[in-house]
Amino acid sequence: MPFEQKKQGNAIRIATLGHFLRQWLFQLGFENDTEIEELAKVGDIGGPENRLKNEVPKLLLGLGTGGRYSAESMRAVSEFFDQKEQPLKQRLSGKGKDIEKEVDTHVEDPGLEAPGTFEIAHEEDVLKMLEDGDCSGQGNVSEVEEIDPVNTELEPDEPLDEEVARTFQQSQHPYTHFLPIYVFAAQQIEVSGFLSSDSEISPFPEARSNAAGFWRCGHHRAKFLAESVWDLKRSLHNTGSGLEIRVGLAGQVIQELLNAFKKASAEVVAVWMTDEEGVEEKREERDVKEAAERAGTEFKLWTDEKYYIDDRDIPFRNPKDLPDVFTSYRKKVEPLREAPRRVLRSPSKLPPLPPSIPSQPHPFTIPTTVEDTIAKLHKPLDPNLGLSNPPTWPTKATSAHPFHGGETAGQERIRHLVTSGSFSTYKETRNGLLGLDFSTKLSSWLALGCITARQVHEFLLNFEDGKTDLGKGVHGYGKGENKGTAAVRFELLWRDYFRLTTRKFGPRLFRIEGFKNDTASSWGYPQKDKESQRRVTRFLEGTTGTGLIDGSMRELFLTGYTSNRLRQNVASFLAKHLAIDWRIGAEWYESCLVDYDLSNNWSNWQYVAGVGNDPREARVFNPVKQANDYDTQGNYIKTWVVELRSLNEPQIVFQPWKMNDELKAELKLAGTEWIEQPLRRIEFNMGRNAGRGGGRDGGKGGKAGASRGGAGRAEGGGGYHGRGRGEKSRGQSRKGKSDRANEFVDN
Numbered sequence: 001m002p003f004e005q006k007k008q009g010n011a012i013r014i015a016t017l018g019h020f021l022r023q024w025l026f027q028l029g030f031e032n033d034t035e036i037e038e039l040a041k042v043g044d045i046g047g048p049e050n051r052l053k054n055e056v057p058k059l060l061l062g063l064g065t066g067g068r069y070s071a072e073s074m075r076a077v078s079e080f081f082d083q084k085e086q087p088l089k090q091r092l093s094g095k096g097k098d099i100e101k102e103v104d105t106h107v108e109d110p111g112l113e114a115p116g117t118f119e120i121a122h123e124e125d126v127l128k129m130l131e132d133g134d135c136s137g138q139g140n141v142s143e144v145e146e147i148d149p150v151n152t153e154l155e156p157d158e159p160l161d162e163e164v165a166r167t168f169q170q171s172q173h174p175y176t177h178f179l180p181i182y183v184f185a186a187q188q189i190e191v192s193g194f195l196s197s198d199s200e201i202s203p204f205p206e207a208r209s210n211a212a213g214f215w216r217c218g219h220h221r222a223k224f225l226a227e228s229v230w231d232l233k234r235s236l237h238n239t240g241s242g243l244e245i246r247v248g249l250a251g252q253v254i255q256e257l258l259n260a261f262k263k264a265s266a267e268v269v270a271v272w273m274t275d276e277e278g279v280e281e282k283r284e285e286r287d288v289k290e291a292a293e294r295a296g297t298e299f300k301l302w303t304d305e306k307y308y309i310d311d312r313d314i315p316f317r318n319p320k321d322l323p324d325v326f327t328s329y330r331k332k333v334e335p336l337r338e339a340p341r342r343v344l345r346s347p348s349k350l351p352p353l354p355p356s357i358p359s360q361p362h363p364f365t366i367p368t369t370v371e372d373t374i375a376k377l378h379k380p381l382d383p384n385l386g387l388s389n390p391p392t393w394p395t396k397a398t399s400a401h402p403f404h405g406g407e408t409a410g411q412e413r414i415r416h417l418v419t420s421g422s423f424s425t426y427k428e429t430r431n432g433l434l435g436l437d438f439s440t441k442l443s444s445w446l447a448l449g450c451i452t453a454r455q456v457h458e459f460l461l462n463f464e465d466g467k468t469d470l471g472k473g474v475h476g477y478g479k480g481e482n483k484g485t486a487a488v489r490f491e492l493l494w495r496d497y498f499r500l501t502t503r504k505f506g507p508r509l510f511r512i513e514g515f516k517n518d519t520a521s522s523w524g525y526p527q528k529d530k531e532s533q534r535r536v537t538r539f540l541e542g543t544t545g546t547g548l549i550d551g552s553m554r555e556l557f558l559t560g561y562t563s564n565r566l567r568q569n570v571a572s573f574l575a576k577h578l579a580i581d582w583r584i585g586a587e588w589y590e591s592c593l594v595d596y597d598l599s600n601n602w603s604n605w606q607y608v609a610g611v612g613n614d615p616r617e618a619r620v621f622n623p624v625k626q627a628n629d630y631d632t633q634g635n636y637i638k639t640w641v642v643e644l645r646s647l648n649e650p651q652i653v654f655q656p657w658k659m660n661d662e663l664k665a666e667l668k669l670a671g672t673e674w675i676e677q678p679l680r681r682i683e684f685n686m687g688r689n690a691g692r693g694g695g696r697d698g699g700k701g702g703k704a705g706a707s708r709g710g711a712g713r714a715e716g717g718g719g720y721h722g723r724g725r726g727e728k729s730r731g732q733s734r735k736g737k738s739d740r741a742n743e744f745v746d747n
């Protein structure tokens, strides 16, 4: 047997076989130990003696917590492994080498049972040998050079490839097992439902918000999150791995695991974690890092890759250089269609879990089904989230967000948006209020990392270029970027932008003065004065007396979703019309939204409250004008505010306080506080009074005459440079009527 062949085949086994090694090498034709040692040197994988002794499993811990779980980072991890595991024949295909044949000759030895990880290590070694070109003098140099194309496949700017390359340089393989961990983070999600018995007491304070004391993660997101975690567990299981679910604080969880593994004489070689913006998230990273360092374990933070434009492609390094205006940022990264990096491949196989995993420490127990997980997350939550008169589900109303958590459902949703043509029509429909497909509803999966923005982009690309059959026959298929697909990209960039603002401004995200450091505005604090408290209660319960706001607040509470258009109106109502501490609204959204996302929520609230990144000064939404524009017949409001269902006149649906006594008596609404005494009487008249903002209570209104156009509305062929308003296509042009109304453009 020529030495070169032996070298490839046997290097495979040296990396992994432990006590089978020697026997097998001899079977393969090695004559003596000296020859085996020589082989080991060639592979730069340490002497076989070391390998033979090296029976201790080496573990890698991969960690996700709270809302930061990122399928993309798992994919990154998997790609890392996949690359090594990929059969050499694939890697070398096109290079004219049938290396598989040579490898198989040795790997498929029937006399040996190879555990699942063998191939990974084996190819690492082979690739290492090939890459190093370090075989000179050890055998047939010319043959090694010939089969050395692997280097050319490494992209130096790819952290994963860098990581692979780094690993290749090591003399030993860094790990044999991989343990993915998900932590329900106790500071963000109430975990007392996981207590092993009712007599136990949680060691953690209740996961309540700072200003108003709301549960930070309400029912809707708790369910979606549990579904997402279990979907991840399933898909990891399908790759030969799994997912360890924990509750607690990330740093503590890792500390306990490291201690337990140490006790069991298992060496943990590294802890990997996805990085995130946000104060708490940074604290978690610090705690985990410290725990790893204390144990002498490597800690690695993976860049979160769930965003549209990769961090490595942002045209500035210092977060402070992020422009304070979105449009300026957008211009720096256009054209958007060219901007994202490729999607990382999905896992096909991952290293196995450690043979023994320490269980969740007292006093918590981890549920064994998704249903039980949901039940445990829901258990401590008051179903009414503290409201005395919570909205109740109206007959015949259906949720605009009936979706399940997890990558599976997220991918399914993207496919649906392609095949239904909803991506192509998005620009016209995105301001809708009722139904499933007026907007993408992708935010919840994006927020949890179940899907990524660049996956969405890739689906769009394939559709636009007609690369796959998905969407064949649908309007726009194979015809390049259209207004709808461009608008989706545009919106996805907002997510990126707000995340970068969090990086830039840090804790200022949560300060009432906002990014602008606005100390001039005065706010009502419900914790301090009764009147503000009364107003906030009615705001939360959806009984402000302004139709659009009440519809949205009830929908939010009941379904966990409300559209972007409505979120803008609601935020503006609380911050501008009621002048209440906007953080109360942000916290309520955090509690109720399925798609809650730290940066998107808090930055959007700042933006609308006028303390964030909105370059337009003193912008206020008039919710009556907006109802006239976007809910022309009042159907949305009537869906959620049942009391108003039998009204025919939309203007009264928008402003129920305008109802006359007769009508009130007929509808049995006489004496109803929220109808008779709205929190604000926001005048808006079609026709000659248009443009008069404010109202009896001195409503703030905005600059009369603010035009609909706003800056940056120009639209070009396939491009999309501003947020158009879908209403014109719905036949609602108001030429000569409300052009000068006190309405305010959206972001």
Ligand SMILES: Cc1cc2nc3c(=O)[nH]c(=O)nc-3n(C[C@H](O)[C@H](O)[C@H](O)COP(=O)(O)OP(=O)(O)OC[C@H]3O[C@@H](n4cnc5c(N)ncnc54)[C@H](O)[C@@H]3O)c2cc1C
Binding pocket: 430, 439, 440, 441, 442, 443, 444, 446, 447, 488, 491, 492, 493, 494, 495, 498, 562, 563, 564, 565, 567, 568, 571, 589, 593, 595, 596, 597, 598, 600, 601, 602, 604, 605, 608
């Ligand atoms: C006060 C307020 C609070 C918000 N809180 C959140 C939040 O916690 N989580 C969240 O994901 N979004 C938030 N948004 C942004 C936006 O309202 C939602 O992303 C959108 O309504 C989700 O529905 P969709 O996926 O159907 O959106 P689509 O209209 O289909 O948009 C496509 C995607 O673009 C992104 N996007 C759209 N609009 C915005 C925006 N204004 N800012 C940032 N990204 C955007 C989202 O990822 C969205 O999924 C908030 C907006 C406001 C005004």
